[in-house]
Amino acid sequence: MDPSKSPSAPPSGWNAGEKAGMDQPPPYQDYSAGYNPAPGYPNQTGYPQGQPYGAPYQGQAQGPYPGQPAVTVQPTIYVAAGPLAQPLPDYLGYSIFTMLCCCLPLGVAALVFSVNTREANVSGNRPQAERSSRMARILNNTALGIGIVFIVLYLVLYITVFAVSR
Template structure:
């Protein structure tokens, strides 16, 4: 116990002392008392308003701003990632940029910008795949010709 605490100093507190500790005498099995949910008899509790208080109504949140396009144009994002990694890196990066711009234009409701970027992403992707296939075919022909000359 704190020696500086003096009960006479605390006598001015307006709160009553807590009740003394009692063991669970009302419950033969020690533990928590049985739980009862809701009012007795299962009747619902009436929800009364305070007098003079108007009811509170909550209005739904309305989003004001550009709405996304109802029929978004294809952004060719997966195709752009494939061409960037597997076919032609520079054209794939350009196609990826246009694909992301198409997605942003679709979300902001800009139809003309989405059409322009979607078309450019598709053209760049097709060109990158064409160049990638051409380089692979030329590489295979060079390897075969070089292998024939060695024998």
């Protein structure tokens, strides 16, 4: 650095009037008062106009547009005409009876197939409903047969034990 030149003097060719406002911040532009950078177009900022900074928004509450009805969408259920339109029996009551009174393991399995039949009927899956209904009926009949056999064996054993003991 050349000591003959003082740091307070501007360099040669420097126009002091051109850069006079460099040490001050730029002037404030009020965007909330409806400043529109492109005349002829609506507000492009996406913010409400006329509100001071930090003030709560006083516009309409969010929701459906005024005057438009609310739309409720429900799932579509296809209904066939004729004999295929009737739902298949699910044997739910029969399954609960065989589970509680006859044979618990087969009754539980029949209950599962009964519920599967009901779900397949609701969803319209006819082949799955047929398979589950048939299996529920088979398991229920088997559980009922096993229950009847055990009850008959118990009665025979009970009668023979009391007949012998008297």
